[in-house]
């Protein structure tokens with residue numbers, strides 16, 4: 002494999018990421034990628050990331066991995082994986098470009114993409130375990146993709162009773178602290194924390210101390226929940242209330258949340274606008290003329306829930 006390491010893009014706790022320029026590679030290998038490298042001796046997380054990305058396959062919401070190799074540079078052995086290059090850096094970096102917090106329209110759009118990515122990951126049988134703004138990358142077309150699968154794991158994989166701590170304290174779920182359980186609801190909880198941070202520019206938990214245990218106790222024990230921002234729209238508040246549910250079995254899944262009006266895409270919004278315009282026209286219409294999307298926005302709370310009740314997973318959750 003012929004490639005040249007370029008400038009540093011960023012570094013994390015176990016790897017560094019540089020730009021890489023490739024020559025003489027096959028057609029489906031881009032000429033520019035990001036290369037994530039770590040010392041071969043400490044590369045188990047990077048190898049885990051590569052394996053999981055390979056098993057996940059291609060999705061427009063997940064960072065692509067093109068391959069891996071070993072190099073010997075400055076007297077050290079490195080393990081490298083080649084990733085799609087995200088020209089916009091992380092979503093955390095993007096906050097700075099917007100003066101510290103994102104407008105709600107953008108928060109809705111990015112949340113939708115992250116949810117699509119999580120739905121894909123969960124349906125493929127994996128849990129990301131480290132969802133946070135630093136692990137969401139912004140692409141050239143301003144779409145976002147989930148990255149950093151170093152801590153990801155297979156769903157329901159037993160951990161031999163070992164106590165483990167995965168992820169970042171500010172994003173960790175109550176069930177991870179209390180029962181050492183890291184399943185797909187844990188990613189949804191972390192998404193809620195990331196959403197608050199995108200919108201307010203501040204972490205979801207008001208915590209300035211250095212004693213991380215006191216934060217973990219607040220998350221795990223008692224009724225306290227992350228603060229839902231006052232300035233958020235009603236839909237945004239409702240969306241967060243579906244996420245910040247301490248019992249993971251009652252927390253909404255990615256699939257359910259994708260049906261919430263907070264993350265309706267531009268297509269849905271323009272359909273609703275169209276309906277509003279048409280409803281002011283003289284010709285009468287019954288709600289039977291409306292498509293499913295219209296009904297969802299203009300019906301009673303019971304009817305609104307109908308698509309979710311039809312969803313097998315929702316039925317299972319409410320019965321428990």
Ligand SMILES: Nc1ncnc2c1ncn2[C@@H]1O[C@H](COP(=O)(O)OP(=O)(O)OP(=O)(O)O)[C@@H](O)[C@H]1O
Nearest residue numbers: 010011012013014015016018035084085086087149
């Ligand atoms: N594909 C990419 N394109 C552009 N920049 C990237 C890419 N992947 C990572 N980076 C940059 O490198 C930084 C470190 O990457 P990453 O978070 O994957 O490393 P890590 O060691 O797994 O971090 P962590 O400490 O969160 O585990 C990111 O914060 C980002 O700035």
